[in-house]
Structure formats: C-alpha cells, structure tokens
Amino acid sequence: MKREYTVIIERDEDGYYVADVPELHGCHTQATSLDELMSRVREAIELCREVQKPVRHRKQLIGVQRIAV
Template identity: 80%
Template sequence: MTSYREFTVIIERDEDGYYVATVAELPGCHTQARTLEELMERVREAIQLYLETVGMPEIEVRKVRVRV
C-alpha cells in the first residue's frame, strides 16, 4: 500500500537570485537552486534524506507538486 504525505514548501528568492525552499513541517529541511526546475528536484531529495535521517525510509518521495 502506497502512503501519501503532503508537505508545505515555502519558496522565496534570496538577494543573490537563488530560489530557497523550506519545508514547513520538517524543521531544518531546506535547499536552494538557481532555477525552479532544479529546486523541485532538490526539494524532493531534501525531503527524502530528512525522512531517512529520522527513521522513516519507507516513505518514498516520488514527485513534488507546486500549488499557488
């Protein structure tokens, strides 16, 4: 059985033009990138690594969706 979880990702731009993403429900889980496309991949990876670190590797992050 596949388990789905949703996370709120806050995306901002820093003073150097990078996109910065913070996952609201996962303290300390954040990443940055030059493009939004690259940021989405990095967010997926950051969430997966976070879940593995806290002992939840069975949850696989397959995709990141953006809702505005």
C-alpha cells in the same frame, strides 16, 4: 507512503530560489531555477524523512500570510 508537504519558496538577494519545508525541521535547499529547486526539495524531503524520527507534538503549519504595516 506518499505524504504532502508545504514548501515555502523565496528568492534571496543573489537570485537563488530557496525552499523550506516547515513540517520537517531543518529541511531546506536552494537552486538557480524553479525546476532544479523542486527536484532538490524532493530529494531533501526524502533525506529528512530518513533521518528524523516521528515526533508526536510537532508544530503544524497553519498558513503563510503577508502583512503591510
């Protein structure tokens, strides 16, 4: 069954793209290009879905905000 996931993408200090999938605890990956990252994050999601059991009270991501103080 297909399902949509939120993927947070950041770039680290070494220039790697880093992806985190908040809906799947511990599901993250990195790559040197965005194309490679998206391929790897799809694979990571599939693997995380295989090993994680559904949890009824899992947190749901509402949004990501930037704030300047």
